[in-house]
Amino acid sequence: MAIRVLLADDHRMLREGLRRSLSEEGFDVVGEADNGEQAVRLAAELTPDVVLMDVTMPEMDGVEATRIIRGSSTRTRILMLTMHADKDVLAEAIRAGASGYLVKDCSTEEVAEAVRMAASGDTDLSPHLAASMLDEVRRLERPDPTEEDRVITKREEEVLQRIADGCSTSEVASQLYISQKTVKNHLASIYQKLDARDRTQAVLQAVRMGIVHLS
Amino acid sequence: MAIRVLLADDHRMLREGLRRSLSEEGFDVVGEADNGEQAVRLAAELTPDVVLMDVTMPEMDGVEATRIIRGSSTRTRILMLTMHADKDVLAEAIRAGASGYLVKDCSTEEVAEAVRMAASGDTDLSPHLAASMLDEVRRLERPDPTEEDRVITKREEEVLQRIADGCSTSEVASQLYISQKTVKNHLASIYQKLDARDRTQAVLQAVRMGIVHLS
DNA sequence: TGACCAATGGCCCGTCCGGGGGATGTTCTC
DNA sequence: GAGAACATCCCCCGGACGGGCCATTGGTCA
Secondary structure (H helix, E strand, O other), rough: HHOOOHHHEHHHHHHHHHHHHHHOOEEEOOOEEEEEHHHHHHHHHHHHEEEEOOOOOOOOOOHHHHHHHHHHOOOOEEEEEEEEHHHHHHHHHHOOOOOOOEEEOOHHHHHHHHHHHHHHHOOOOOHHHHHHHHHHHHHHHHHOOOOOOOOOOOHHHHHHHHHHHOOOHHHHHHHOOOOOHHHHHHHHHHHHHHHOOOHHHHHHHHHHHOOOOOO | OEEEEEEEOOOOHHHHHHHHHHHOOEEEEEEEOOOOOOHHHHHHHOOOOOOEEEOOOOOOHHHHHHHHHOOOOOOOOEEEOOOOHHHHHHHHHHOOOOOOOEEEEOOHHHHHHHHHHHHHOOOOOOOHHHHHHHHHHHHOOOOOOOOOOOOHHHHHHHHHHHHHHHOOHHHHHHHHHHOOOHHHHHHHHHHHHHOOHHHHHHOOOOHHOOOOOOO
16 A cells, blocks of 8 residues: 655645656655645545645645644644755744654655655654754754854843834833833843844844744 | 756755656756756756756855856756746846746646747747746736835935944945935935834835845 | 925934943742 | 842933934936
8 A cells, every 4th residue: 555645835846746756656646735724624635644744835834734734633744845954943843743854955765765754653753753853953053062052032032023023112111011121131132142233233133043023 | 859958956856856757748857956056067068958947056046057157158048946936036037148937836837838948949039038027027026016116215225225234324324425414314214115113123124125135 | 497306414302222330039950 | 059040120321313494406307
């Protein structure tokens, strides 16, 4: 019995290529989705053994789709597809229940191997796999181990996000129920950590680093 | 005689998929490159009829590689591959000498058709094609035609870019050889146009709109 | 030619921001 | 239980910032 695979990626070019490659490898590609919502729908309808799920998709991203599919008590395993190994995204994907990830720069053989591994994972080897993947991601993303895991404190991040959203010091203060001085202290700490000299630079740097997001 | 194609994309997954798809369509995939430098080298060595060239690649991006290949007096035609239609990037690709572009969300048939069209373009239909493509890009990027072509003045943009680069008012002033007051006047005008109330918001809005770019 | 606008600049003002002190309490870890 | 982070707050100060009002110089376009 062939392993049944669902492809979810918003680029048809990649889907068609994967379909051909996987078919030649003996897999049964049962469906294709070009966004997260469709992936969720087709996963419920087709109950594939494995979903190859791109992270970035319109309507609903791959991580959210993974969360929903994994939350629906099916045995479907999910492998994330990413352009580049991004620590934060992958960590979240794993928390969402992904069984593994594949960088798009890998060969058909590697994809086939990963799909077979994921499909055979009815015994839950995923916690172990997830842990080793997280290690790997850390290794990929942190060539300098002296660097802290968390550059910015949770509280500092809250302040920074509000600044990025257009709030002034006093507005941030009242939103977080703290004094203006505390906000300024957090900001001062942020400036040091992000090597910025004012809020404009701090927000830009945070955007570059993916700490805050443009609304 | 089959059309000879070179694939240049840093994601092996996509390359292998394209290779299979194009082979089935009767094309001769003569080589694969995973970065721009290699694409230039292989294009010179293999003299393919068409190069399918991804825009974003390590070492050297696709636009630069296109410029070099087109500059080397070969008849090789180049089709750009992009994730999403981005006006600026595509316009530059066309200036660099690309014969067309393909969004990665297109079918094998469309790819095949585009490759055939590009290969048959020994008579230079490219100027016309380029023009129509530019129109299309503009249409894609400008759903609202009431919008002004230029929201921000050239001078205002210079000020804004320097602010985004981390300059203070006085630094911008001395860099542009104008007084601080003039910089502040420009900024005031920018705030009005971008619906921002301070430089932080103005810069963020400009980044969203693609007016300025993160360094 | 007169209307308009971009670009330049001056003076003044109130507010905001960044940074310098120092202080308290909690929550961890070692 | 000592020490390190983290989060909270105070006072103070100089400079940066945003804005109001107005003026001059060039273009462009009707």
